[in-house]
Amino acid sequence: MNIAPTTPKGPVILVDDQSDMRASIAQFFGLAGYQVQEYSRAQDALAHITKEFEGIILSDIKMPDMDGHDLLSHCQKIDRELPVILITGHGDVPMAVSAMRAGAYDFIEKPFDPELLVDIVARACDKRNLVMENRRLRHNLDEAGQLGGRLVGTSEVMHRLREDILTFAQTDASILIVGETGTGKELVARALHDQSSRKDHDFAAINCAAIPESMFESEVFGHEAGAFTGANNQRAGWFEQADKGTLFLDELSALPVGLQPKLLRALQEREITRLGGSKLLPVDIRVISATNLDLEKAANEGDFRSDLLYRLNSVELHIPPLRERGEDVLILFDLFTYRFGQRYNRSSPTPDATDRLALLSYTWPGNVRQLINIAERYVLRNIRKTTSVEELLNGSASSENTLSDSPISLKERMEAFEAALIRQTLNETSGNIAKAMERLDLPRRTLNEKMAKYAIERSDFL
Structure with missing residues (x-):
């Protein structure tokens, strides 16, 4: 196999007491x-293995002094999430299986197919990268409601969204969150606030669609006593309540055009005047x-002021739809069914493969909000009798978006x-590969290939 040099990956700590084998493997992975990093003795390799090590370990099992099994044991004490791949000679498979039970990531038997070894190492490195990335993320989140726990998901789009939140939260730039109904726009706004330097001050949320035009000024800017009939006392508006904190303008497109200049001026000048008053009040x-x-389209059609849009969208964050x-x-779905099971003091039912296919194939017009509803009904309906996800989806208000109408290909x-x-x-099977092979009626190589294809890690099920 011809291997062209690429951008450095890894690192990989290679431990083998046989110099020829070690040099051959090192050259192959170098290309x-x-x-x-090559070592002939496990003790020497251990000196370079820490919890902060960002790579993986590839070690022979049979070595003098400290063998691969002992090295695995030491690595497990340092970091249980550090992938250790063991190379075993013919006839040593029982020892390798024992090592797998002890926490090894995988093993490969000599003589091995180099491409298979590269595939195993690549998956192990991806796993390690994800572990280290998650640790760095958790390190940055010292709030009780951590970002990873609030914006749940392992998809690439959610990973990028969490990265963007951490990047822009520490700035004071105005952010426009764009997303379909039910995707969690306020959740993202609160996450931005909670990760910012303003987190110890108020997060004031205004639903622009819920405030009558006649009450907009008094609600948003406040009013003095006697400003209008019924205004018996002075009242601070949302801008004052958000002082030194965050002001969240939800459903911005519903803001009447006639009120937009007043909001624009307050945002430009960072000062307001209460209704019925004359004193300028600075707000931070x-x-x-x-x-x-699409507010750009609304601005082009005259339904939204472009200068206000430019004031509000210094940064745009797009929340992906659930589909x-x-x-x-x-x-x-598993998270929500668990929570509803706790709420209703019931064990949460486990969706079978057919349920999971239904969940994956549905287009989710109501996004996460609709999924929460289906999860709650799934828990409640399964108290007395078995109810499938598809039955709940077909009975939902958006039944036109069921499996048969899904745009997803076969x-x-x-x-x-x-x-x-x-x-x-x-x-x-709690990650037991042998049992999984038996149930699925698949040979090990085929199962490994499919797990690699779908980025499924055995360690996630241990």
Whole structure:
């Protein structure tokens, strides 16, 4: 196999007492773009293995002094999430299986196919990268409601969204959150506030669609006593309440055009005047807005002021609809059914492969909000009798968006079903590969290939 040099990957700590084998493997992985650190003794390698090590371990099992099994044991004490791949000679498979039970990531038997070894190492490195990335993320989140726990999902789009939140939260830039109804725009706005330097001050949320035009000024800017009939006392508006904190303007597109200049002036000058008053009051606020419509188009059509839009969209964050988040729907559904099971003091039912296929194939016009509703009904309906997800979806208000009308191709549906079935089997067997192979009637190589294809990690089910 010809391997062109690539951008460095890894690193990979390679431990083998046989110099020829070690040099051959090191050269192969070096050509594949990995940073390889070679050691002939496990004790020497251990000196370079820490909890902060960002790579993986590839070690022979049979070595003098400290063998691969002992090295694995030491690595497990340092970091249980550090992938250790063991190379075993012919006839040492029982020892390798024992090591797998002790926490090894995987093993490969000599003589091995180099491409298979590269595949195993690549998946292990991806796993390690994800672990280290998650640790860095958790390190940045010192709030009780951590970002990863509030914006749940492992899809690439959600990963990017969490990164964007951490990047822009520490600025005072105005942010416009764009997303369909039910995607969690206020949740993102609160996450931005909670990760900012303003987190110890108020988060004031205004639903622009819920305030009557006649009451807008008094609600948003406040009023003096006697400003209008019934205004018996002075009242601070939302701008004052958000002082030194965050002002969240939800459903921004519903703001009447006639009121937009008043909001624009307050945002430009960072000062307001209460209705019925004359004193200018300075306000120190960070503004976050949200919309489910295309405000650029609305501005071009004269339904929204372009100068106000430019004031509010220094940064745009786009929340993906649920149908674009892949297997996040399964993670969220499991989370919501668990929470509703706790709320109603019931054990949460486990969706089978057919339920999971239905969840993956549905288009979710109501997004996460609709999924929460289906999860609650799934828990409640399964108290007395078995009810499938598809039955609940067909009985929902958006039944026109059921499986038969889904734009997802047959190939995508089959792949989603296959991935869900493998995940379910690994979950039921607690990550036991041998049992999963038996239940799925698949040889090990085929199962490994499918797990690699769908980025399924055995360690997630241990």
